[in-house]
Amino acid sequence: MQGVRSNHMDAVQKTRSARLMRWVMTTNHKDIGTLYLWFSFSMFLLAGGMALLMRIELSMPGEQIMQPLFYNQLVTAHGLVMIFGAIMPALTGFANWQIPLMIGASDLAFPRLNNWSFWLLPFAITLLLSSFVVGGPPPDFGWTFYAPLSTTYGPPGTDAMILAIHLLGISSIIGSINIIATILNLRAPGMTLMNMPIFVWGWFVTSFLILAIMPILAATVTMVLTDRHFGTSFFSAAGGGDPVLFQHLFWFFGHPEVYVLAMPAFGIISEIIPTFSRKALFGANCMVYAIIAIALLSFIVWVHHMFTTGVLLVTQLFFMYTTMIIAVPTGIKVFNWVATMHRGSISFEPAMLFAIAFVLMFTFGGLSGIMLSVVPADYQYHDSYFVVGHFHYVIVTGVYYALVSGVYYWYPKWTGRMYSMKLANWHFWVTTIAANFTFMPMLFVGLAGMPRRIPDFPLEFAEFNLIASFGSLVFGLAQLLFGFLLIQGLWRPKNVSGQVWDGAKGLEWTISSPPPYHSFMDPPKVVGKTYQ
Secondary structure: OHHHHHHHHHHHHHHHHHHHHHHHHOOOHHHHHHHHHHHHHHHHHHHHHHHHHHHHHOOOOOOOOOOHHHHHHHHHHHHHHHHHHHHHHHHHHHHHHHHHHHHOOOOOOOHHHHHHHHHHHHHHHHHHHHHHOOOOOOOOOOOOOOOOOOOOOOOOHHHHHHHHHHHHHHHHHHHHHHHHHHHHHOOOOOOOHHHOOHHHHHHHHHHHHHHHHHHHHHHHHHHHHHHHHOOOOOOOHHHOOOHHHHHHHHHHHHHHHHHHHHHHHHHHHHHHHHHHHOOOOOOHHHHHHHHHHHHHHHHHOHHHHOHHHOOOHHHHHHHHHHHHHOHHHHHHHHHHHHHHHOOOOOOOOHHHHHHHHHHHHHHHHHHHHHHHHOHHHHHHHOOEHHHHHHHHHHHHHHHHHHHHHHHHHHHHHHHOOOOOHHHHHHHHHHHHHHHHHHHHHHHHHHHOOOEOOOOOOOHHHHHHHHHHHHHHHHHHHHHHHHHHHHHHHOOOOOOOOOOOOOOOOOHHHHOOOOOOOOOOOOOOOOOOOOOO
16 A cells, blocks of 8 residues: 555656656747746846835935945846846747747747747846845946946956846847747748738847847946956046946947837737727838837937937937937827727727826826937936936836736636736726826926935935835735736636637637647638738
8 A cells, every 4th residue: 555655656746747847848939938927927026026125215215224235236136137037038928929829830930949048047037136145245336237336346246247147138139039030931821021910020120129239238248347357448447448438338238128128018009909999900001110110210319328428419419319209100109009099999908908008108208208318408307216207107107017918918818717807907007006106206306306326315305205105015016916816817717718809800819718739730821911
């Protein structure tokens, strides 16, 4: 009897081991997309926890729970983890899940490279966080790595952070090559480039952007490393270099990086609004041209981050105008989304609520960006909390809202189960109210002159900062509700049909929910236009 029990336990152990190794070794695009999404959610919680600690410190004037040095260390880690560990992996998870389904491919072009590109991420983030424990104080120069703070005065953990950036860049480049190869070579018959869904177009253009800018970031942080250890002086005036050169190189990467985050989000919203408006997407071809225009213009706007560094007046004027011009293709997209909803039969499902909120608040965040593009005004706003409020309106109520909207839209397709609509509606309203209570006060105190990255402030800013801190705590609790309802949905019965939403169009809605392990054994034939 003991032998039978032992054999049974061995079999259970082998089964558990096999299940674990399936996720480690998988090359299926759906499995890897799921890994990306759960990893990014955990990083959202980690980086969000750092943000809450900072907001608690800023809830009242004076020192509350941390010293100024640790505050700046949290600022550094929060920015890097949120951008490279949370938002970009989340968007890549959507790409892994949806691109093959949307173009009728059986998988991505290079499945094993796809596995490798994901498993680089946990090691890279672990290495990045190890900068807190490798000896000496953690890096405290912000996510922008500004020299000489990261060179002459950078602590030992800076080297670990630089290596982590390299690994994250390799992961992004591998994923981008995979996506480009898949789109160019594995589309179903009849799926022409101009017939592709806007989400696929968003990622197609984004992949080229990543290939263009990630080597720039890699070269820049490598120059920081050689300045630190090998006697070069790229960013040291004492050796003939220039610290401002670092800013030029970083922001030549940094501003296109904003659109690396935004354009897949535009694609998600462009799928959701037509579905719940029960109308074809207005001006679908113009949406494609706008995405391409944004990508091209993103390379000639970076100096608006540097107006106060002493660049020539003619340079300031050129970049002021190019920054304003980039609002034109962005405005075209907003106009087309509103025109799609106009006279549509709108269904206010949670995914649509987040999409509508995205259009409104991303536009508001973009308008605050137009204010920053004006040189005389930027002299007032630069390095103030106005910039923090602007950026978070764009990234949180913009990109993050698009991610949440996409999860609510495709979750039933991915799992075959429907989440609680009541909880999802609560999540939307609490999140939206809390987000505005968090970020709106930042704009006011920034206009009044409160500098960023300093954990103290004059007494006259106390009320606004207390409101922002309270809003951030409620916002964080709302995201725990989001995680709960997604996990709760996994225990619900599988009763969702292939066509989950009325009005949804595209190849992914022609197969079962959840999709079979191999979605398309034979390539489907596409007839007609995607957005007709």
